[in-house]
Amino acid sequence: AMNLLEQGRRYLHVSDLPSAIAALAESAELLVKRYGANADECAESFYYLGMAFHEKHRADSCVLDEPFTYTIRPLSLPSGDKAEEEDGESEDEKNGDEEESEEEDVSEKSTNGDKVDSVMGDDDDEKPILELAWKMFEQAKQIYESQNLPTLFRLAEVELESENFDLAIEDLQKYLKIQKASLPPDSRSMSETYYKLGVAFASISKFKDAVRSFESSAKIVQHRINILK
Known part of the structure; x- marks a missing residue:
């Protein structure tokens, strides 16, 4: 988990935001499973994950007309027909006429969404990325309160x-x-x-x-x- 945290910070430093989100979300997930969401050990991962979401929102808001949303999927996806259907949907998207940037967004949502689910909860299927940033900072704030x-x-x-x-x-x-x-x-x-x-x-x-x-x-x-x- 700590290696993932360091990787995420390096990705954040070089503005590779999708990779930063993936690494930091997995780090936060592992730490929450081990220590609980309110443990001191989780605060740094929450903070940097919030920072990555915030920077992603800023980057997207410069080029997109609509707010970026980040798909939250169940942590353990079932195998079998459902997985095959999702693979089929992904294959259709690759074969379509959509632009490359749109394909990357779909891939990013499905890859990174799994890792934040256990931290964020699954009350919504899609969340604006700014809301995710706020929730991560709020969680870190509760831990860091007097620091x-x-x-x-x-x-x-x-x-x-x-x-x-x-x-x-x-x-x-x-x-x-x-x-x-x-x-x-x-x-x-x-x-x-x-x-x-x-x-x-x-x-x-x-x-x-x-x-x-x-x-x-x-x-x-x-x-x-x-x-x-």
Whole structure:
């Protein structure tokens, strides 16, 4: 499981997102089976799997008109007629006139979906990939709750993109509190958190709070510029 986690992180680093999702989902599945979903050992796999889903959503949203959905299939597929039918469907798709990118999407969904099923549950046949990212970050957040890790920030980014602005503000403020206690005053990371917080406030028309957040972000950047001079 740990080897799969490391593989997934390497794939994520080079932006091979389908391979990252496959490796990280299998890592999370194995760790959940061994330790349980709330164990500390599972947190890192949940976090990086959420990151992979989030980056996949961002990549897809740049080129697709409709939201990407990720098929969740049963963990153990039955053999026999059903498997043959699925193989037949796959064969038909390969022989059709669909573009190569569409074939890759089908293959990716069927390959990676098996591995996330036991982690995500099977209440829906298809889930938007952004929802999967949110659920992975939420699970990691529960484990990491009191630790100084960037889960809250990534979760807040997903919440912003999902237009859950109140939740985004809550998580960004929690993360900012952690940053203030552990980072230098010219931290670029803290400036980015203030900026995201400003975006969230502006999105719900809390413009005074938004201005204060943007000013705090700019102040940190200016402080860093002064230090570098």
